[in-house]
Amino acid sequence: MSFSFRSLIAIAATSAVVVLTATGIALAIDYAAPQPLQPGAQAPITKGAGKDKFRIAYMPPATEFNYYIAIGEGLKAAAAEKGNVETFMLAPQSGADINGQMGMIQDVITQGVDAIVLSTHDEAAAAPLVKQAVDKGISVVIVNSDIANFPTPVHAVVGYSQRKGTHKIGEYLLERLGDKSVKAAVIEGQPGYHSTERVGGFLDAVKGKPNVDIVASIPGGWNVEGGNTAGMDLLQGHPDVNVIFAANDYMIMGAQLAAKSLGRNDLILLGNDGDTAALEEISKGTVTATVNTTPFVMGQIALQVAIDVLDGNFAGGFVETPTTIVDKANVLPVLQAPDKLYPKPSMQY
Secondary structure (H helix, E strand, O other), rough: OOOOOHHHHOOOEEEEEEEOOOOOOEEEEEEEEEEOOOOOEEEEOOOOOOOOOOOEEEEEOOOOOOHHHHHHHHHHHHHHHHHHHHEEEEOOOOOOHHHHHHHHHHHHHHOOOOOOOOOOHHHHHHHHHHHHHHOOOOOOEOOOOOOOOOOOOOOEEOOOOOOHHHHHHHHHHHHOOOOEEEEEEEEEOOOOHHHHHHHHHHHHOOOOOOOOEEEEEEEEEOOHHHHHHHHHHHHHOOOOOOOOEEOOOOHHHHHHHHHHHHOOOEHHHHHHHOOOOHHHHHHHOOOOOOEEHHHHHHHHHHHHHHHHHHHHOOEEEEOOOOOOOEEEEOOHHHHHOHHOOOOOOOOOO
C-alpha cells in the first residue's frame, strides 16, 4: 500500500522517503528537499535509537481553527498507515490562550513523548519550553510555518512559504484588476511571525502599484468573529474600500459576513489557508479567492519528517509544502477530493 497523493506535491526538488512496516509493506511519502535553517537555529540530528514504536504529540495553537484540525487529521492518517506511531493532540480552545498552550507544552515534556509537532502564535514564549524539550532528547518539528530562525534550535520546520503564498494572491489581484484602480484594506492576525509574513507577502506584491491604494490595516484575531468586527470597522470607516485581504480564511469569512450585513456585494475578498468553509464560499461566489495551503497534506508530511528525525534519516532544515491560488474557476476539483479536506464539505460536489 502506498500513498496516492504524490501528484499533489508539485515541488521540483523532492526527497523520497520509504519506510518498511513489520509486514514488509512499503509506505512512501515524498516531500521537498529541505532548505537549511539560519545559523544557530538547527538542533543536531542524532542517529536513531532503532525504536519499534514512536509516540508523537501534535500541539497546534488552538482547537477553534479547523485548519489545525485538518493538519492533525493528515498527521493521524499518515500515522495510521505506518502502524508503529501513536499520536495525540493537545491544544487550548482559543488561539489567544498563549499561557494555556505553554502549560500544555510543559505537561507534554514530562509525558515521555519521542517528538512534538508544534505550531504556536508566540515563538518567544514557546522558545524556553522548546529548549527544555530538545535538551531532554525530544525531537521538535515546527509545523505550518517557514520560520528559518526559531528563537531556539529545532530539528525541522514544515510548512508553506507564507510570504510567497500571499505574494501569489497579491499577484492574482493585480492580474484580475488590469488597469482598474482600487482601495484595499488588510485584516491582520494576532501580532507574531505568521501575521507579519502573510501580510508582508501581500503588501510586497502590490507595493508601488499605482492602481492599488492600501487605506487601512487592522487586526482581526485570526477568527471569524474578529474578522467580522474588523470588516465592519473597515467598511464603515472607509466606505470606498472595494478589496479586503485577510491573513487567514476565518477572518475573510468574517469580513464577508460584515459585507453582507452592509449590503456590499461588490467586494474582492481574498483569504489564505484553504479552509473547507472558505472553499465552499468561493464556490458560491461570496469569497473571491484564497491561498490553498493543503493542510491535510502538510500534516502527512510533518508526520513523516518527525519520523525521519527520530530515525536519524533527516538532514535538518525547512521542508516546503505546496500552495495554489483557488478561485471559482478551479475550486470544484478541490471540493471533489473530500478525503484531503477537514472538515468534509457540507455537500457532494
